[in-house]
Amino acid sequence: MAVFIRATDNLLRERFTMAHELGHLLLPWHLPNANCEVGEGALDLPTYSLEAEADVFASCLLVPDAWLLHQVQRFGDDMSQLLRELNAAEVTTAAALQALRRYLLAGWVFVSYGERQVITATRGTRLPHASTNEEVVAYLAGECHAQGEASLNGFPVQWYRMVESVALPQRSPDDVRSDRQVLLDAIAMVEPDSQRRNSIAQSANGKVGGALREAGGRSANLTFQAVRHRCEQWEHSKLLAQPDFLLWLAERSRAVETGMTKRRRPKS
Ligand SMILES: [Zn+2]
Numbered sequence: 375m376a377v378f379i380r381a382t383d384n385l386l387r388e389r390f391t392m393a394h395e396l397g398h399l400l401l402p403w404h405l406p407n408a409n410c411e412v413g414e415g416a417l418d419l420p421t422y423s424l425e426a427e428a429d430v431f432a433s434c435l436l437v438p439d440a441w442l443l444h445q446v447q448r449f450g451d452d453m454s455q456l457l458r459e460l461n462a463a464e465v466t467t468a469a470a471l472q473a474l475r476r477y478l479l480a481g482w483v484f485v486s487y488g489e490r491q492v493i494t495a496t497r498g499t500r501l502p503h504a505s506t507n508e509e510v511v512a513y514l515a516g517e518c519h520a521q522g523e524a525s526l527n528g529f530p531v532q533w534y535r536m537v538e539s540v541a542l543p544q545r546s547p548d549d550v551r552s553d554r555q556v557l558l559d560a561i562a563m564v565e566p567d568s569q570r571r572n573s574i575a576q577s578a579n580g581k582v583g584g585a586l587r588e589a590g591g592r593s594a595n596l597t598f599q600a601v602r603h604r605c606e607q608w609e610h611s612k613l614l615a616q617p618d619f620l621l622w623l624a625e626r627s628r629a630v631e632t633g634m635t636k637r638r639r640p641k642s
Contacts, residue, residue, distance in 0.1 A: 390432050390466045397431030429472060436465045437473035453533040457524035467526045479589055479600030481537030483514055488529045498604050499536055537599040542624040553625050560618035574610055581608050589630050597627040
């Protein structure tokens with residue numbers, strides 16, 4: 375097996391291409407592929423393909439999770455600084471944004487201006503059903519809670535934080551309710567029927583459980599923001615107006631930070 379890489383004057387691009395091709399060689403289900411389209415490809419599309427998979431492999435190799443975790447812990451919500459660190463890491467814009475999409479929680483959107491304008495959103499981020507990039511950018515600018523800009527490889531990248539940064543609610547010291555009771559008390563404020571309350575509680579655990587599993591290793595604050603954002607796209611989103619519901623989300627987010635959540639059972 376031979377891999378041929380065209381020599382260019384773009385070192386970052388060549389490193390990304392090499393990492394991408396290595397992905398094809400090392401991922402056992404990738405058949406040798408005669409022709410690769412590597413580059414600023416369809417990173418903004420959620421479609422699955424071997425090419426997209428090799429791009430993810432390249433981004434994991436060039437921008438490892440452990441390094442990203444360290445940067446996120448250092449800079450938190452300061453996305454401009456995080457982008458400056460990625461710029462110093464000398465990877466392509468595509469690899470950098472792919473890494474952020476892989477690693478950050480719901481609620482972040484990036485608009486990059488390289489060879490063409492690309493919109494990259496983290497999983498679970500709510501975007502409008504708009505037909506043009508201009509409409510999406512106008513929505514982001516109007517709805518975001520924070521925005522900023524940094525330069526990646528000489529081109530601007532605008533970032534938008536669509537989640538609100540609010541302090542985690544604290545349980546008062548004389549509140550001895552279980553987490554489940556806190557949730558049920560919140561639901562009781564919006565649903566008089568006790569049968570339906572149980573099904574809403576189930577739905578809440580399902581909605582939040584998936585988001586919490588993604589959040590392993592993040593701070594309770596980042597987790598809380600992302601989970602709240604996910605709940606905005608939920609049939610029972612009116613619960614977000616209930617202080618007990620926010621308290622429940624905060625307690626679940628703190629449990630993720632300290633590793634107190636149920637792990638999925640390992641395969642036996
Ligand atoms: Zn490929």
